[in-house]
Amino acid sequence: MSALGIIGGTGLPGFDGLQLxxxxxxxxxxxxxxxxxxxxxxxxxxxxxxxxxxxxHTLAPHAVNYRANVWALLEAGVHEVIAINAVGGIGDEYPxxxxxxxxxxxxxxxxxxxxxxxxxxxxxxxxxxxxxxSTALRERLLGAAPRVGLEVIDGAVYGVTxxxxxxxxxxIERMARDGCDIVGMTGMPEAALARELExxxxxxxxxxxxxxxxxxxxxxELERWVESGMAAVRRLVQAVLEDAVK
Numbered sequence: 001m002s003a004l005g006i007i008g009g010t011g012l013p014g015f016d017g018l019q020l021x022x023x024x025x026x027x028x029x030x031x032x033x034x035x036x037x038x039x040x041x042x043x044x045x046x047x048x049x050x051x052x053x054x055x056x057h058t059l060a061p062h063a064v065n066y067r068a069n070v071w072a073l074l075e076a077g078v079h080e081v082i083a084i085n086a087v088g089g090i091g092d093e094y095p096x097x098x099x100x101x102x103x104x105x106x107x108x109x110x111x112x113x114x115x116x117x118x119x120x121x122x123x124x125x126x127x128x129x130x131x132x133x134s135t136a137l138r139e140r141l142l143g144a145a146p147r148v149g150l151e152v153i154d155g156a157v158y159g160v161t162x163x164x165x166x167x168x169x170x171x172i173e174r175m176a177r178d179g180c181d182i183v184g185m186t187g188m189p190e191a192a193l194a195r196e197l198e199x200x201x202x203x204x205x206x207x208x209x210x211x212x213x214x215x216x217x218x219x220x221e222l223e224r225w226v227e228s229g230m231a232a233v234r235r236l237v238q239a240v241l242e243d244a245v246k
Contacts, residue, residue, distance in 0.1 A: 003046035006237065007069065007079035009186055010086040011208070011226040013055040014236055017042055026075065030067035030116075034059055037076055043241040048076045052083075052186060061163035067113050069195040073218040080137055080200040083191075084233055084241070086186035086226060087158065088166075088211035089200070090216070096225040099150060099232055100205040101141050102158040105132050106180055106207050109162050113193035114189040116196050125196065132191045137202035138229075144239035152233055156181035158205065160188040165246075169213030182213050204233055 004014060020040040026033050038049040050069055053059045073081060089095055116122045145152040159180030161167055167175075167183060175183060182205055194201035206229035209221035 001150060002079045003048045003077050004241065005076070005081040005192070006047060006049045007073075007081060007083045008049060008051050009084045010053065011206070011230040012084050013051045013053070013057055014038070015042070015047075015049050017238060018047060024076070025035060026068075026072035028068045028071040028075065029066060030071055030113075032071040032127045033068045034064060035051050037072060039076070043238055047072060047241070048078050048117050062109070062112060064186065066190050066193055067116060070190060071116075071197070074197050074199060078199065080134075080192040081186075081194055081202075082137070082141070082237060083203045084187055084230070085158075085184050085203055085205045086208045086222075086229070087182040087205045088173060088209050088214075088215065089181075089207040090159070091181045092181055092212045094156065094182055094207050094211055096155065096221050097229055098153060098207045099145070099229070099236065100153040100156045100182060102156040102182065102203050102205055102209060103131070103133060103138065103139050104156075104173075105160055105187050105191065106178055108138065108161050108175075109188055112189055112204040126188045126206065127195045129192060130184060132195070133202045134200040138156065139239050140243065141191065141202060141204055141236065144243055145236055148235045150236055154238065156205070158187050159183045160202065161185055162217055166218060167212045172211045172213050182207060187244045188203065204236060206230060206233055
């Protein structure tokens with residue numbers, strides 16, 4: 001049974017319930033990952049956990065070595081990756097505290113290493129990115145939610161910004177016109193890199209605040225909702241793993 005990869009974002013530097021077996025310091029042709037790979041089991045299934053921003057949380061979104069992170073998971077025997085992302089809600093139907101499994105994204109980032117092509121002997125490839133997330137893995141996340149009493153929103157357009165600053169109200173208005181429903185800083189190039197390596201990759205986004213111009217106290221909302229949101233994510237991921245071993 002292959003291991004499930006979990007990439008933890010803001011608010012999830014570790015994973016409660018992981019029966020840790022060992023820590024691995026990985027090296028890759030693309031440099032050093034954000035932190036050690038934590039190997040263990042959840043619900044009896046092998047898991048490899050990686051904190052995207054390091055532990056403690058020190059790496060800004062634009063400074064994350066996404067290529068090393070995704071490559072290290074592949075080398076660790078991972079074929080499926082659930083990425084956890086803290087995001088802001090743009091549309092009214094995405095309030096703080098809700099969980100979202102997005103089905104599309106728009107990339108507003110710049111200057112990040114977007115591809116494995118052109119290095120370490122990799123052959124140039126033009127991946128089909130029409131559907132950026134794994135349909136099968138998305139369905140498993142959505143299907144597991146009712147069993148543990150969670151409501152999860154099926155589908156959203158995730159707008160990925162550069163960070164580390166938050167967006168202006170005008171930028172959020174533009175993103176809304178572009179069709180974005182939620183906004184975050186770490187969805188790309190992670191999703192595209194996973195596609196290049198033929199990994200099944202899906203995102204579980206936790207809305208922790210209303211986006212700029214949509215609420216009154218972004219940081220206050222974040223502090224209020226991140227802990228409970230990440231607790232819900234842990235329940236959902238554990239349910240997915242329990243389903244996998246039935």
